[in-house]
Amino acid sequence: AKKTSEENIRLNQIGYYPNAPKSAVVLDDNATEFYIVAKGSGKEVYRGKLSEVRKSIFSDKKTRIADFSSFTTPGTYAVVVPQTGESYSFEIKQHVHDAVAKASIKAFYFQRLSTALPEQYAGKWHRAFSHPDNKVIVHASAASDTRAAGAIISSPKGWLDAGDYNKYIVNSGITMGTLLSAYEDFPVYFDALALSIPESGNDIPDVLDEVLWNLRWMLTMQDPGDGGVYHKLTNEKFDGMIMPDKATRPRYVIQKGTAATLDFAAVTAQAARVFKKFDKQLPGLSDSCLTAAAKAWQWAQKNPNIVYEQNAMNRAFDPDVTTGGYGDQNFSDEFAWAASELYTTTKDEQYFPSINLLPEEAVQLPSWGQVHLLGYYTLIRFQSSLPTTAQQKVEAMKSSVVKFADALINGVDTRAFNSVMGKSVKDYTWGSSSVAANQGIELIQAYKITNDKKYLDYALTNLDFLLGKNGTGYSFVTGHGDKTPMHPHHRPSIADGVVDPIPGLIAGGPNPGMQDHCKYASSVPDEAYTDDDCSYASNEIAINWNAPFSYLVCAQEALQAK
Ligand code: 9MR
Numbered sequence: 001a002k003k004t005s006e007e008n009i010r011l012n013q014i015g016y017y018p019n020a021p022k023s024a025v026v027l028d029d030n031a032t033e034f035y036i037v038a039k040g041s042g043k044e045v046y047r048g049k050l051s052e053v054r055k056s057i058f059s060d061k062k063t064r065i066a067d068f069s070s071f072t073t074p075g076t077y078a079v080v081v082p083q084t085g086e087s088y089s090f091e092i093k094q095h096v097h098d099a100v101a102k103a104s105i106k107a108f109y110f111q112r113l114s115t116a117l118p119e120q121y122a123g124k125w126h127r128a129f130s131h132p133d134n135k136v137i138v139h140a141s142a143a144s145d146t147r148a149a150g151a152i153i154s155s156p157k158g159w160l161d162a163g164d165y166n167k168y169i170v171n172s173g174i175t176m177g178t179l180l181s182a183y184e185d186f187p188v189y190f191d192a193l194a195l196s197i198p199e200s201g202n203d204i205p206d207v208l209d210e211v212l213w214n215l216r217w218m219l220t221m222q223d224p225g226d227g228g229v230y231h232k233l234t235n236e237k238f239d240g241m242i243m244p245d246k247a248t249r250p251r252y253v254i255q256k257g258t259a260a261t262l263d264f265a266a267v268t269a270q271a272a273r274v275f276k277k278f279d280k281q282l283p284g285l286s287d288s289c290l291t292a293a294a295k296a297w298q299w300a301q302k303n304p305n306i307v308y309e310q311n312a313m314n315r316a317f318d319p320d321v322t323t324g325g326y327g328d329q330n331f332s333d334e335f336a337w338a339a340s341e342l343y344t345t346t347k348d349e350q351y352f353p354s355i356n357l358l359p360e361e362a363v364q365l366p367s368w369g370q371v372h373l374l375g376y377y378t379l380i381r382f383q384s385s386l387p388t389t390a391q392q393k394v395e396a397m398k399s400s401v402v403k404f405a406d407a408l409i410n411g412v413d414t415r416a417f418n419s420v421m422g423k424s425v426k427d428y429t430w431g432s433s434s435v436a437a438n439q440g441i442e443l444i445q446a447y448k449i450t451n452d453k454k455y456l457d458y459a460l461t462n463l464d465f466l467l468g469k470n471g472t473g474y475s476f477v478t479g480h481g482d483k484t485p486m487h488p489h490h491r492p493s494i495a496d497g498v499v500d501p502i503p504g505l506i507a508g509g510p511n512p513g514m515q516d517h518c519k520y521a522s523s524v525p526d527e528a529y530t531d532d533d534c535s536y537a538s539n540e541i542a543i544n545w546n547a548p549f550s551y552l553v554c555a556q557e558a559l560q561a562k
Helices: 098-110 119-125 169-185 187-192 206-220 258-276 285-302 310-316 332-346 349-354 372-381 388-409 432-450 453-466 491-495 543-559
Strands: 023-026 033-038 044-049 062-067 075-081 090-092 136-138 230-234 252-256
Touching (some): 098 206, 098 543, 169 187, 169 230, 169 258, 169 372, 169 543, 206 258, 258 285, 258 332, 349 388, 372 432, 388 453, 432 453, 432 543
Parallel strands (some): 136 252
Antiparallel strands (some): 033 075, 075 090, 230 252
């Protein structure tokens, strides 16, 4: 298909900060010059030379970069490349990402279950009460001495995980850890961040009110008898493309497992720390979280290797459960993360030995199944409050985080799309948007450690990527940008009869795995994306993708204002 003029120039469709790097990617290796025009007057305000040709490592695409970092005047503009095209318009201003930052957090409100979403807060996406989850069946796989198979428990609230209506502890783990860390890293920013949600105006920051909705659910997922935590709360099968209030099939809590229990321990230990400050508003919550965390930790000490393996489980128990797996075989990272959070909150030495240092080359980017680095981030954040015995380890962690950041930024300045994202095909997994966002978080941690602004600015290249400067030309965030997902694999957005999808949700992004077998226009790694609601492998949304996106965009809002 012939590209439109706008699509020949890829940029952040929202805009740029006056004092940060600004660049667009021109998909025309013959062009040599570009200029910036003011929208409205059409006047040329800046003229520049395009970079040398850059070659994609994924295809025969060739690009040139239009760098206009030195142009800092606030306004609304477009990039023009003679004979090639004129870009979408964009803004240069302070707090240019304010609206998309707020929307990325408000998106969690739209994921709430066990409530109606009234028009006052949800606008045209208002919807009826759904999923009371007050009569949830204990599945045979989850039975224990304290609860028999078939017992009924109440486990309301929480967010729907993604495009489906189920609730998964493992995926809630990294999501909550990321949002709580965003709050701990930028409390001043989040204290001032006002969303329009039912709790707005109470004495708790809105982002924490939102987190509380899911925390209340998570706390019900712990077996009070032994401290173990159920892996998920789910139907037997995925629902059809129906509204939440039409999805009324029986719900089960499934199997207690080591990953779920440790992720729960980490989140509740962190929540105990964060909500301590709000003891007056939420009496007892912080203490209950800490008790729950310690109990979960003890369960995991006794049950250090209980894998959630859905296929094996289906051979053993009736009914079969075929919803999301979030199965993980290796728990060393979950032990380390939970220990890091428990230690930071309590300073209790019993947790310290489980905080292991990874060899530098073994450090991995966080994802739902790999949470080690979340523990590093927390220990580094609270270094000054930790005992002297911990200092050496934390220093080594800081050096690891910075080394990892240096590896991420190596080569960006010759990369076709001028972003940290896209160093290798490994970046383009299922949920690649969250890879870009988590790389951004890693770089921001390095910035906090070194105070070297280059890390913050490289993190911004991935925000640019997510908002349009990429191989697809989409801003992956619903409702924010000129070309955005209109058909995400998200049941409420599909079934509600409203043309626009629920805003502020980030699509999974390019995924050459294309496990959904939908129709894709390209299978090239950085292009394998299709805006089709069939495409759960590239166009679903998920809480563990929105959370790092929120972190990245909110951090930029908090840090780039100068
Ligand atoms: O994000 C998950 C991805 O890493 C896995 O490869 C994929 C297949 O197991 O599942 C993804 O998670 C989905 C979950 O299982 C169910 N809810 C929707 C999630 C996003 O697609």
